[in-house]
Amino acid sequence: VIPYALALIVAAALWPLWAEARRAAGPGRRLAWRGLGLGVPVATFVLAGAVEPPPHREPTDRPIERMGGGDFASSDRCRACHPEHDASWRASFHRTMTQPATPERVIPTIDSLEFDHHGDRLRLERRGDRYFAGILAGAEGWVEREVVQTTGSHHFQTFWFTSGRGRELTLFPMCWRIDEAIWMPLDAAFLMPPEHRQALGGARWNTVCVSCHTTGPELRLRAPTGVDTRVAEFGIACEACHGPAEAHVAANRNPLHRYRGRLGGADPSITNPAELSPQRSAEVCGQCHAVSVERAALAERWAASGPSYRPGDELAATRIVVEKHRQDDPELRPHLERAPELLDSTFWSDGQIRLSGREYHGLVASPCYARGDGQRTMTCLSCHVLHRPTDDPRPLAEWADDQLGLGMRGDSACTQCHPRFRDERELVAHTRHAPDSSGSRCYDCHMPYTSYGLLKAIRSHTVTSPSVQETLATGRPNACNLCHLDRTLDWAADRLHEWWGVERPALDDEQRSVAASILWALRGDAGQRALLAWNMGRDEALAASGSDWVTPYLVELMRDPYHAVRFVAARSLRSVRGRDTPGYDFLGDPAARDLALARIVTEWSAAAPARRGHDLGRLLIDSNGGLRVDVVRALLAGRDHRHVYLGE
Numbered sequence: 057v058i059p060y061a062l063a064l065i066v067a068a069a070l071w072p073l074w075a076e077a078r079r080a081a082g083p084g085r086r087l088a089w090r091g092l093g094l095g096v097p098v099a100t101f102v103l104a105g106a107v108e109p110p111p112h113r114e115p116t117d118r119p120i121e122r123m124g125g126g127d128f129a130s131s132d133r134c135r136a137c138h139p140e141h142d143a144s145w146r147a148s149f150h151r152t153m154t155q156p157a158t159p160e161r162v163i164p165t166i167d168s169l170e171f172d173h174h175g176d177r178l179r180l181e182r183r184g185d186r187y188f189a190g191i192l193a194g195a196e197g198w199v200e201r202e203v204v205q206t207t208g209s210h211h212f213q214t215f216w217f218t219s220g221r222g223r224e225l226t227l228f229p230m231c232w233r234i235d236e237a238i239w240m241p242l243d244a245a246f247l248m249p250p251e252h253r254q255a256l257g258g259a260r261w262n263t264v265c266v267s268c269h270t271t272g273p274e275l276r277l278r279a280p281t282g283v284d285t286r287v288a289e290f291g292i293a294c295e296a297c298h299g300p301a302e303a304h305v306a307a308n309r310n311p312l313h314r315y316r317g318r319l320g321g322a323d324p325s326i327t328n329p330a331e332l333s334p335q336r337s338a339e340v341c342g343q344c345h346a347v348s349v350e351r352a353a354l355a356e357r358w359a360a361s362g363p364s365y366r367p368g369d370e371l372a373a374t375r376i377v378v379e380k381h382r383q384d385d386p387e388l389r390p391h392l393e394r395a396p397e398l399l400d401s402t403f404w405s406d407g408q409i410r411l412s413g414r415e416y417h418g419l420v421a422s423p424c425y426a427r428g429d430g431q432r433t434m435t436c437l438s439c440h441v442l443h444r445p446t447d448d449p450r451p452l453a454e455w456a457d458d459q460l461g462l463g464m465r466g467d468s469a470c471t472q473c474h475p476r477f478r479d480e481r482e483l484v485a486h487t488r489h490a491p492d493s494s495g496s497r498c499y500d501c502h503m504p505y506t507s508y509g510l511l512k513a514i515r516s517h518t519v520t521s522p523s524v525q526e527t528l529a530t531g532r533p534n535a536c537n538l539c540h541l542d543r544t545l546d547w548a549a550d551r552l553h554e555w556w557g558v559e560r561p562a563l564d565d566e567q568r569s570v571a572a573s574i575l576w577a578l579r580g581d582a583g584q585r586a587l588l589a590w591n592m593g594r595d596e597a598l599a600a601s602g603s604d605w606v607t608p609y610l611v612e613l614m615r616d617p618y619h620a621v622r623f624v625a626a627r628s629l630r631s632v633r634g635r636d637t638p639g640y641d642f643l644g645d646p647a648a649r650d651l652a653l654a655r656i657v658t659e660w661s662a663a664a665p666a667r668r669g670h671d672l673g674r675l676l677i678d679s680n681g682g683l684r685v686d687v688v689r690a691l692l693a694g695r696d697h698r699h700v701y702l703g704e
């Protein structure tokens with residue numbers, strides 16, 4: 057505005073002079089003066105416009121993406137020199153973790169939706185290219201806020217609206233489940249006791265989610281204007297893994313430097329996780345893929361400028377990774393007091409991580425990392441590649457799902473370091489299963505599906521060997537019984553002893569006579585039940601164990617008090633039966649649900665004659681092919697009702 061005002065003042069002051077000069081000039085010159093009279097103001101205004109930056113109104117009610125700032129350069133600046141790396145990153149779910157809520161990025165179609173959420177009326181509306189969340193608040197009518205940001209683009213998408221308190225955001229209580237294309241309450245998306253409510257406000261995005269879901273966050277929690285969070289970039293961008301790169305970009309503007317770089321050798325202006333020591337490399341991922349807290353001495357700095365860790369640093373210098381055996385650590389105690397369920401829910405009793413997305417704990421507890429010897433030390437990059445290599449024929453979308461290297465879903469992930477088992481005879485001698493059997497896959501015995509998150513089981517990232525002893529001590533299902541769902545612990549202990557010389561533990565009557573999967577499904581805690589609900593729908597397990605008998609147990613899990621268990625069980629029953637369960641809504645009215653399930657049980661019972669005479673006692677099926685309801689009830693009465701929280 058100021059340059060325009062100055063231009064006007066100058067023009068006004070010169071006006072009489074100009075008028076005088078024009079009058080004094082001869083008729084031939086008048087035209088020129090007239091032209092000057094028009095040209096000068098126009099030119100002044102154009103110049104003033106160039107001086108004045110375009111009016112820039114930075115919104116004040118949401119976090120700001122600076123696209124760089126400080127030492128950060130932003131991903132936009134890398135593309136020119138690293139187009140391939142840029143392209144694969146663009147296809148990754150890392151990139152789209154945090155995004156502004158625009159029609160291109162919001163996955164569900166939202167015109168005008170209403171939800172009943174624990175008795176509250178909620179609304180989500182699109183107007184033009186903007187989205188609004190509303191809540192019906194008694195006499196006040198609809199209270200409305202703009203939805204400005206999204207989280208997630210793979211399994212879930214969640215939505216954040218402005219809180220009215222600076223740049224703090226509040227989570228909309230309903231989220232979108234992408235594969236099933238349904239809305240569900242966040243309380244159901246995460247595994248938590250049914251009476252528990254997912255925390256939505258209180259600057260959670262700005263204090264919690266921000267550190268793993270963005271790049272270069274500056275929390276600015278105590279700015280004069282309130283919470284004033286800014287990030288170098290939304291999403292997990294180049295510099296989250298390679299470190300701030302302004303210096304690298306500047307250095308490479310110099311062609312000589314670029315030339316030297318192409319000749320090879322590490323570039324000191326940038327971090328390449330593949331060239332760090334195994335520990336430092338794993339920590340690049342561990343800054344987000346672990347449960348950790350900022351060191352107490354850095355608390356002030358954290359509240360202002362965010363986590364201090366930068367790729368290549370030693371993680372422990374700035375953050376403490378939460379581990380069960382550190383529960384008395386004075387730096388951790390205040391955090392554990394605020395979240396007392398953290399240790400008991402997130403970890404198995406022996407300290408193994410139970411929650412997905414926190415794979416760093418699993419890696420560092422694995423012998424392949426802990427007992428590695430430099431060259432042969434497992435890191436995340438032994439199996440994952442964060443950019444699809446140029447000679448990799450897979451479509452980017454296929455690679456982006458789990459970002460595994462080519463062949464790394466199979467045995468090569470292990471035989472790269474344990475080459476002995478590439479030999480088929482060695483393999484069979486080791487696994488005791490046919491070479492192409494699912495029972496011969498390294499992952500399935502050494503990294504079974506015993507972690508849980510985002511409504512599914514994922515592979516434990518702790519390399520272990522099947523052990524009934526460990527199951528007894530921790531409740532964590534062992535790999536043999538997780539695939540051989542129809543077998544008892546006793547059976548597994550026998551085989552493990554006979555084939556691998558593993559010492560056999562003492563077992564009680566039930567453990568000798570009832571299939572282990574049934575004990576976990578009926579008596580286990582909510583986390584164990586969720587794992588079983590998922591594994592009872594897994595093709596490999598059903599092929600090894602038969603699928604008919606799992607129906608009544610999945611039905612029981614579809615009645616579970618935990619929403620998440622019901623959801624996972626319903627999905628498994630669908631894959632067992634090849635069709636939906638008519639009338640069953642995992643969030644619906646319990647009476648209607650029971651009715652729908654009763655029909656499934658009736659159908660299943662009608663097929664009893666086909667089961668008659670088979671030896672199915674360990675599956676609690678009597679000699680007539682029917683379910684031994686009394687035993688099932690007795691087991692249910694012994695269920696572990698402790699509260700379990702496995703939220704993201």
Ligand code: HEC
Nearest residue numbers: 129133134137294298301308309314317318322323326328
């Ligand atoms: C002006 C060109 C240029 C720009 C812009 C640029 N780089 Fe580089 N970068 C290079 C050159 C040259 C090398 C060295 C040769 C190579 O590995 O390609 C390099 C190497 C790297 C390496 C490997 C270093 C190593 O030691 O192995 C990484 C990682 C990297 N750049 C990341 C980035 C990121 C992230 C950005 C954007 C913030 C970026 N680069 C922007 C030119 C550039």
Ligand code: HEC
Nearest residue numbers: 208209210211212214260264265268344345346412413704
């Ligand atoms: C310690 C780092 C960390 C923190 C803190 C964190 N997340 Fe995440 N989040 C992750 C990781 C890692 C994944 C991927 C997990 C996986 O794929 O199994 C993830 C995945 C998710 C997903 C699923 C994304 C998708 O595309 O399907 C949602 C939703 C989510 N987080 C929400 C949140 C919210 C809300 C917060 C804050 C209250 C939060 N997270 C805090 C690391 C974190």
Ligand code: HEC
Nearest residue numbers: 131134138141142145292293294297328329330441442443
């Ligand atoms: C989530 C972590 C992560 C993100 C995000 C990421 N990278 Fe990488 N990048 C890696 C890792 C790990 C490697 C080592 C090889 C691999 O895994 O693909 C790597 C390798 C590279 C290399 C090759 C270095 C060499 O060996 O010559 C370049 C260049 C690079 N990245 C640039 C980028 C650019 C540019 C972006 C953003 C557009 C980006 N990276 C985003 C983790 C990441």
Ligand code: HEC
Nearest residue numbers: 149150209210268292296340341344436440456457458459
């Ligand atoms: C700044 C935090 C951050 C860093 C650093 C990071 N990740 Fe992630 N990672 C996430 C989050 C958040 C997600 C969830 C994204 C999604 O799936 O929507 C995720 C997802 C993933 C996924 C699942 C992708 C999918 O959806 O299928 C893999 C695999 C992964 N990360 C591996 C790594 C590895 C390996 C490294 C280290 C080289 C790494 N990440 C570094 C935060 C991070």
Ligand code: HEC
Nearest residue numbers: 341345412413415416419435436438439458465469514515
């Ligand atoms: C030995 C190989 C191996 C190593 C080492 C490894 N992963 Fe994985 N990872 C896998 C496989 C295989 C999957 C796919 C699992 C599945 O099918 O559920 C996976 C899946 C994931 C996922 C996606 C989980 C989901 O929700 O689907 C994330 C995130 C992840 N890994 C992160 C990491 C991180 C971080 C590290 C290092 C701390 C790491 N992984 C080390 C093999 C590995």
Ligand code: HEC
Nearest residue numbers: 423424427428429432433434438469470473498499502519
């Ligand atoms: C990057 C190399 C590397 C990779 C990849 C790797 N390991 Fe290992 N593994 C090791 C090292 C090193 C040791 C410890 C030294 C030893 O006992 O040979 C080890 C130890 C083990 C042990 C324990 C041995 C014992 O005596 O207790 C098992 C079991 C194991 N690995 C299985 C696997 C499986 C299964 C995979 C694939 C999912 C795998 N490893 C992937 C390097 C690796």
Ligand code: HEC
Nearest residue numbers: 467470471474477486487495496497498501521522556558
């Ligand atoms: C059917 C289950 C099963 C499969 C499949 C399996 N293992 Fe094992 N593995 C075991 C058991 C059981 C042990 C011994 C446990 C013990 O001694 O406590 C073991 C031990 C090991 C050991 C340590 C002892 C040794 O013999 O060196 C390594 C390493 C290992 N396995 C690697 C692998 C690799 C690599 C694959 C895939 C090629 C694989 N395993 C497939 C069950 C399996």
Ligand code: HEC
Nearest residue numbers: 489490493494495500501522535536539548551552596600
């Ligand atoms: C991922 C699935 C899977 C895992 C894990 C697995 N198996 Fe198997 N197993 C099979 C399949 C499938 C068969 C059927 C024959 C075949 O394909 O080899 C089988 C067959 C068997 C048999 C012979 C048939 C029977 O039922 O008596 C025994 C014994 C056996 N497995 C024991 C084990 C033991 C012990 C473990 C753990 C160390 C184990 N299996 C782990 C899939 C698995």
